[in-house]
Amino acid sequence: MSVTVEQIDAAAEAAARRRAAIRRYTRHPGFMIGAVGIVLLVLVALFAPWLAPHSPTRTDLMNSLAQPSATYPLGTDQFGRCVLSRLIHGAQVSLQVGFFVVLISLSAGTIIGAVAGYAGGWIERALVAVIDILLAFPSFLLALALVAARGNTLDSIILAVAIAYTPRVAAVMRSVVLTIRPRPFIEASRAIGLTPWKIVLRHVIPNALPPVIVVATVSAATAILAEAGLSFLGLGVQPPTPTWGNVISEGQTAITTNPLISLSAGLCIAFTVVVLNLLGDGLRDTLDPQMRRSTGKLL
Amino acid sequence: MVAYIARCAAQLLVALVGIVTVAFFLMRAIPGDPALYMLGDFATAEALATLRARLGLDLPVWQQYFVFLARAAQGDLGVSVVTGEPALAEIWAAVPPSAALAVAGMTVAVVAGVPLGIIAAVRQGSAVDVGVMLIALGGISFPVFWVGLVAILTFSHALGIFPALGATSEPGLLKGLHHLALPALVLGLSVAAYIARLTRSAMLEVLGQDHIRVARAMGVPERRIVWKLALRNALIPVLAVIGVTFAWSLGNAILVEAVFSRPGLGSTILKAILARDYQLVQAGVLVLAAAVVVLNTGLDLLYGAIDPRLRQR
Amino acid sequence: MTAAFELRGLTAAVPGEKGAVRLVEEVSLHVRAGETLAVVGESGSGKTVTFTSALGLLPKPGRVIAGEALLEGEDLLKLSPEALRRRRGARIGMVFQDPLTGLNPVFRVGEQIAEVLRAHLPISRREARERAVALLARVQIPDPARRVDDYPHQFSGGMRQRVLIAMAIALGPRVLIADEPTTALDVTVQAQVLDLLGDLRDAEGMAMVLITHDLGVVARQADRVAVMYAGRVVETGTVAEVFAAPRHPYTISLFRSIPDVEAPAGTTLAPIAGSPPDPARRPVGCAFAPRCFAVSDAAGCRSARPLLIGAGHEAACHRQGAAELAA
Numbered sequence: 001m002s003v004t005v006e007q008i009d010a011a012a013e014a015a016a017r018r019r020a021a022i023r024r025y026t027r028h029p030g031f032m033i034g035a036v037g038i039v040l041l042v043l044v045a046l047f048a049p050w051l052a053p054h055s056p057t058r059t060d061l062m063n064s065l066a067q068p069s070a071t072y073p074l075g076t077d078q079f080g081r082c083v084l085s086r087l088i089h090g091a092q093v094s095l096q097v098g099f100f101v102v103l104i105s106l107s108a109g110t111i112i113g114a115v116a117g118y119a120g121g122w123i124e125r126a127l128v129a130v131i132d133i134l135l136a137f138p139s140f141l142l143a144l145a146l147v148a149a150r151g152n153t154l155d156s157i158i159l160a161v162a163i164a165y166t167p168r169v170a171a172v173m174r175s176v177v178l179t180i181r182p183r184p185f186i187e188a189s190r191a192i193g194l195t196p197w198k199i200v201l202r203h204v205i206p207n208a209l210p211p212v213i214v215v216a217t218v219s220a221a222t223a224i225l226a227e228a229g230l231s232f233l234g235l236g237v238q239p240p241t242p243t244w245g246n247v248i249s250e251g252q253t254a255i256t257t258n259p260l261i262s263l264s265a266g267l268c269i270a271f272t273v274v275v276l277n278l279l280g281d282g283l284r285d286t287l288d289p290q291m292r293r294s295t296g297k298l299l
Numbered sequence: 300m301v302a303y304i305a306r307c308a309a310q311l312l313v314a315l316v317g318i319v320t321v322a323f324f325l326m327r328a329i330p331g332d333p334a335l336y337m338l339g340d341f342a343t344a345e346a347l348a349t350l351r352a353r354l355g356l357d358l359p360v361w362q363q364y365f366v367f368l369a370r371a372a373q374g375d376l377g378v379s380v381v382t383g384e385p386a387l388a389e390i391w392a393a394v395p396p397s398a399a400l401a402v403a404g405m406t407v408a409v410v411a412g413v414p415l416g417i418i419a420a421v422r423q424g425s426a427v428d429v430g431v432m433l434i435a436l437g438g439i440s441f442p443v444f445w446v447g448l449v450a451i452l453t454f455s456h457a458l459g460i461f462p463a464l465g466a467t468s469e470p471g472l473l474k475g476l477h478h479l480a481l482p483a484l485v486l487g488l489s490v491a492a493y494i495a496r497l498t499r500s501a502m503l504e505v506l507g508q509d510h511i512r513v514a515r516a517m518g519v520p521e522r523r524i525v526w527k528l529a530l531r532n533a534l535i536p537v538l539a540v541i542g543v544t545f546a547w548s549l550g551n552a553i554l555v556e557a558v559f560s561r562p563g564l565g566s567t568i569l570k571a572i573l574a575r576d577y578q579l580v581q582a583g584v585l586v587l588a589a590a591v592v593v594l595n596t597g598l599d600l601l602y603g604a605i606d607p608r609l610r611q612r
Numbered sequence: 613m614t615a616a617f618e619l620r621g622l623t624a625a626v627p628g629e630k631g632a633v634r635l636v637e638e639v640s641l642h643v644r645a646g647e648t649l650a651v652v653g654e655s656g657s658g659k660t661v662t663f664t665s666a667l668g669l670l671p672k673p674g675r676v677i678a679g680e681a682l683l684e685g686e687d688l689l690k691l692s693p694e695a696l697r698r699r700r701g702a703r704i705g706m707v708f709q710d711p712l713t714g715l716n717p718v719f720r721v722g723e724q725i726a727e728v729l730r731a732h733l734p735i736s737r738r739e740a741r742e743r744a745v746a747l748l749a750r751v752q753i754p755d756p757a758r759r760v761d762d763y764p765h766q767f768s769g770g771m772r773q774r775v776l777i778a779m780a781i782a783l784g785p786r787v788l789i790a791d792e793p794t795t796a797l798d799v800t801v802q803a804q805v806l807d808l809l810g811d812l813r814d815a816e817g818m819a820m821v822l823i824t825h826d827l828g829v830v831a832r833q834a835d836r837v838a839v840m841y842a843g844r845v846v847e848t849g850t851v852a853e854v855f856a857a858p859r860h861p862y863t864i865s866l867f868r869s870i871p872d873v874e875a876p877a878g879t880t881l882a883p884i885a886g887s888p889p890d891p892a893r894r895p896v897g898c899a900f901a902p903r904c905f906a907v908s909d910a911a912g913c914r915s916a917r918p919l920l921i922g923a924g925h926e927a928a929c930h931r932q933g934a935a936e937l938a939a
Contacts, residue, residue, distance in 0.1 A: 133317035135543075136591040137584065140550025141568070145325075145580055148572040225442055229554050232444050233569060248445055259452055266445030273440035509713035515669055516708070517728040517779055518701030528727070531718045606718055607763040 031282025034217075037275030045091040052085035057240040065258050074264055077250055083261050086242035087268050093243040094224045094272060097158055101223035102216045104162035105169050110212060112166070113173025117180075118196065128174065134167035143226055147235050154237050161226045169215055176211045210283075217280035221273040228269050244269045303603045303610045311596040318588040319371045323364055326581050376585060377578035379571075386582035390567065394586065397563035399475075400482055400552055401590075405545065407487025408494055413537060415491070416498025421525055423503060431495060438492020443551045447485045447558035454481055464560055482559045490548045494540055501536040505529045534605055542598045546591045614685055615642035616819035617704065617787040622679035624665035633892045635661045635674065636843040640920075643836075645786065648813060648820040650834035650851070652827065652866070656888055658843040659823045660709075663789050667706065668696045684786060702732045705780035707809075709792040711773035715764035721748075721775050722760035728779050747778040751808060770801035774808065781812055788813065791823045806833055827870055831855060839863050842888050842899035849925030859927035861904045898930065906931045 026032060044051060053073070060080035068075045074083040116127035146160035180203075189199050230236040231245020239246050244265045251261030334342075334350045351357050354377075355366055370376070376387045419431040455463035461481040505511065506529055514524050553565030564583055571579035603610050622639040625632035636658040643649040651659050664670050666681035666688060681688040683704055688696055700706075708714050716724055725747055726740035735743075741760065748756035751774040764772055773793060780788060790809055794802035810833060813820045822833055830837050830851060838848040839860065847860040858864045865884045886903040895901055897914040907913045911930040918928040 129313075129317065130321075133314060133321050136314065136318055136546060136588045136595070137321070138546045138550035138587055138591070140547075140553065141584060141587060142325075144553070144569070144572060145584060148575075148580075221440070228442050229444065229550075232442070232554065233557055235572075245442075248442075248448070252448065255448060255452060256456060262445070262448055266442060266448070269445065270437070270441040273442075274436060277436055277440055509708065509710055510716040512669065513706075513708060513714045513776065513779070514716070514727070516667060516700060516706040517731065517782075518697045518699070519727055519731045520697060523727065523731065528716055528719070532716065608717065608765050 028282045028286055030278040031286065034275050034277075034279030034282055037271070038279060041091055041095060041272055041275065044088060045095045048089045048092055052082070052088040054082035054085045056085045056089040056242045057081065065254055067258070068260065075258060075260055077247070077258075077261055078254060081240075083247070083251075083264065086247055087244065087265060090242045090244040090247060090265070090268065091272075093154065093237055093241070094227060094269070096154065097161065097227040098220035098224045098272075098276070100158045101162045101165065102220045104159070105166040105219060105223075106212065106216055108162075109166045109169025110173050112170040114177050116170070117174040117177025118199070124174075127170075131167050131171050131174070135171060139164040139168065140226055140229060143230065144233070144235060147230055152230075152235055152238060157227060157230060157236060161223050161230075165219060165222060165226070169219060172215050173212070214280050214284045217276050217283065221276040221280070224269065224272055224276075300603065300610055304600065307596050307599045307603070310599070311592065314592045314596075315589060316368070318585060318592060319368060320364070322581055322585050322588070323367050326577060327360065327363075371585075376582040379576055379579045381571075381574050381576045381579070386578045387586075389579060390564065390582045390586050393562065393564045393567040393583075396561060397552060397556070397565065399479060400486060400555065400561065400563060401545075401549065403479055403483035404486035404490065404548060404552070404555075405541070407483055408490035408544070408548070409541065411487065412491035412494030413498050416495040416537075417502050417525065417530065417533075419495065420499045420502035420506065428499075432499070435492040435495045438489055439496070441489075442554075443485060443489045444554040444558045446489065447482070447555055450481055450485050451558070478561075482555050482561055485558075486548060486551055486555045489551060490544050493544050493547075494537070497540040498533065498537050501533040501540075502529060505532040508532070531605060535602055538598045538601055538605075542591075542595045545594050549587050549591065615682070616645045616684060617821070618642035618680075618682040619662065619666055620680040620682065622662060622666060622676065622681060624661060624670055624674060624676045626674045628892050630892075632677065634677075634843060635891055636665065638679070639840075639843075639845055641838045641845060641848060643787070643819040643821055645819050646813065646817050647836065648810075648822055648834045650830040650837045651821060651823045651840060652825060652830055652837060653840035654825065654888055657840040659840055660791055661843075662840070663706070663791065663821065663823070667700055667704065667789075668693070669700075698732065701728055701780075701785070702783040703785050704787040704789070705783075705785040707773070707776055707780045707788065707790040707793045710796045711769050711776055712796065714776050715767075715772055717764055720761050720763055721767070725760075725775070725779050725782060728782050732783050743782070744778075747782055748775070750781070751775070751778045751812075753778075768801075769797050770805060773797060773801075773805050777805075777808065777812070781816065781818075784816060785818065787819045787821070789821045789823070792825070793822075794829070795824075795826075809833075827866065839866070842894055843891060844899065844928065845920065846900070846929070847927040848920070849922075853925040859922070859925070859932055860900075860929045861906050861931070862900050863927075865903075865905070898928075906934060908934075 053071075058081065060076060060082075062080065063072070063076050064078050064080040066072055066076040066080070072082050072084070074087070077083055077086070112127060112131070116124045116131070142164035143160045146163060147157055150156040150160060189203055194202070227236060227243070228245035228248070231243045232249045234246075234249065236245050237243050239250065247265035248262045248269075251258065251265065255262055334347050334354065334356060338346055338350060348357075355363050358366065374387055375385070376390075378384065379386050379389050382389065415431050415435070419428040422428050450461075451463045454461045462478050463481075464478060502525075506525075511524060511529055514528050515521075519528070549564075552563070553569065555561070556563045556565035557569070564587060568580060568583040571577075571583065618640075619642070620640050622636060623634060624636050625634045627633070639658070639662050641649065641651070651662070653659050661670065661674075665674065665676050668688065670676070676689055679689070683699060686699075688699060688704075691699070715721065719727075722741055722744045725744035726737065729735060729740045729743055730737075733740075745756045745760050748760060753759055753771060753774055759767075764775075767775065777793075788809070793809065794805050797805060806829065809820065809822075812818065822829070824830060834851050836848070836850050837854050838845050839854070839862065840846065841862045847854060847858065847863045854863065855867075858867060862884075869884055884903055889895060889899055889902070895914065897912065897916055898904070898907075898918050901907045901913045904913065908931060909915075911934075912918075913930050916930070918930045920926040920928045921932065
């Protein structure tokens, strides 16, 4: 088999393109900070039992509301529990909520949005009308009402937040599909007789994936904030299981004497959300400049 | 324009019926028997039957729906099970403090967010742009209740400028505003961050359009180009963002009310949720959604005033 | 007589991964009052960049790194941004390619014309409006007193281009640069707009630069022509000279690539093989060498940049006068 000069050139060009793509990511400071930060958080959550100096639920009533010391780097709360250990374990709840909410709301929202955007006609009008009406309900309020009705186990919180934020994802997905619909390959697939379902699965969804990834990171951030809010109102995962939200809430009673408890928990939430937003912004900038239009409005 | 206003009004009506419908089915979709919830596990069968009849729960669902719709049209959203008062009246009583917070918060958000977004866009890539965007990133990332706590620590405890309580029973507009200031700033700044980010991207898009290049080639001063010619174009997506963030800020307002122990819809609904007072929760959710829908209709009218192409269709 | 507008050695660049990428290089050309200079070339040859950079309109991070842009003897590139702004629109006007996107969709056309007038003149809103009506009449828009309050979407493409022309001539500029003003328009409308531009030039005694890739337009409208390739002027002269005896192989190829209605049947069309080089990777020698039918290593085509040579009718080619070119 002979290799022509053109083939060598083409291979070299493809390699150069790949290098350029990698460079686009590594040269984007926001993306790099976001990627490194999220990896760190996942590691902390996974290895929490080994990283935490104490059990997050072990009470040391002799040492309640202790100031930071060598034994308790961030001090203790009113039950004498190690704040640092509670924060390290709290990462597990936040990351689980972020991950599963995104998984559920994104699958549901993507399917609803893709079907609406692709089907057109009365199906689209009806779905859009329902999405629009659901968007009028403050999502956090919906999550609140659903949690109140279904109880505050981690599962029901994840489900409630996912349901409450699905309409937003569906709205974004529809606008993404609207930008894909007029592209020629859809027409071509229709011409060769693919069924609508196959077109949605094989062409619409894969092409909508870059914006979906961006939506996913930003939704994860929103979900983590929503869970923290529920916890803060006492409707989240119940103590003694530590979550960042309930650490803030419990620390509120001692906010003047031990402000570090609430402050450090808030910084954990903010760090996670900043990291996810940086990742989302970075992906949006690097994946495809054209998608800014379709995802910009609702994110 | 008259036809456009009529169309907006018709859409508003449809949306209101829509939210009543969604609220109805949402509450029915929640598992469990409301009558049992209200009376507790030891209720007698007769008591349950009486309450079901009173709530209309013995009718088929579609009949319940039309009864509910007809009553809602007359402003009857049921009765609070805890107090026995009409649910709408009870919710209505909580609206003024919440409306004050929402209006003050959105004012802070728009007044701070829109100009910051424009300045960041005009000076894209500069230190000013990076600074504004970093602050905005912080604003959307820090939990609003935590920002509230930090604000109380700083401005109430350390500096003593603003009270830690978000409301007062003492009379006087100035006193009220003094207590409102901190909650409004906290709520407003989180929304401002969001608005600034989107204003910036809307503005960047408009500034890249051909007609802006034409205006530059014609020697129109940069100040006029940014604040008049480009701004009016960018205002349409910015208004859309304000509509979206309003629903979101109402959710945040619940948390802000909790941090500042401020009375309002948020604390009323929260109390109702904890007391399993479903009629009251339903009425509260409906009022909030209606507020969002009404605001969005107002924004639609504004779009029509800004963009002549919308009026025509 | 000095030229109304003259470029001398204009070079504009954008920063690239390996140093500055020159978009246009050492462009020199001039146009006199009452005359039309056509600038032709493929898209990407630097026609538009040449004039936007001369007017200080090159989008960042692009910038002019050398040369002069003389408007009636005054170098625009040495002016402060504010002084340059006062010249733009007032003494030198520009009309762009796409009339559909060139007008601001959310302002009435009268307001947009008034905005230009009030950017340069201390006049009242009312006076600006009256002058806007007069200008619309000037560019032959019917019923101007009523149309002045219409929005752009209520106008057809040709009418919008007339509005843009009205804005460009609002302050009686000495020089009008028209960048492919008819490319986006229907064929029938194209001729009307070009005729309007010609009439305005004659009535006002303006110097006009007509950027185009349509050689037919050049033949009908222009007095002189400058051919651009890969950011440089490769041939310039009067339309009669250049059309009668093109000297640069690129110009010759251009003429061969267009269908000639008077050519005998069976004459084949010869498109130019290849595409213009990426500005970041222009060859060392003549930028046209890779596509040239007369390329010769002996003449230095691949090692040295050719200079514009000639009196009046100039061309930048190492092989000028070679036997292959005459054929």
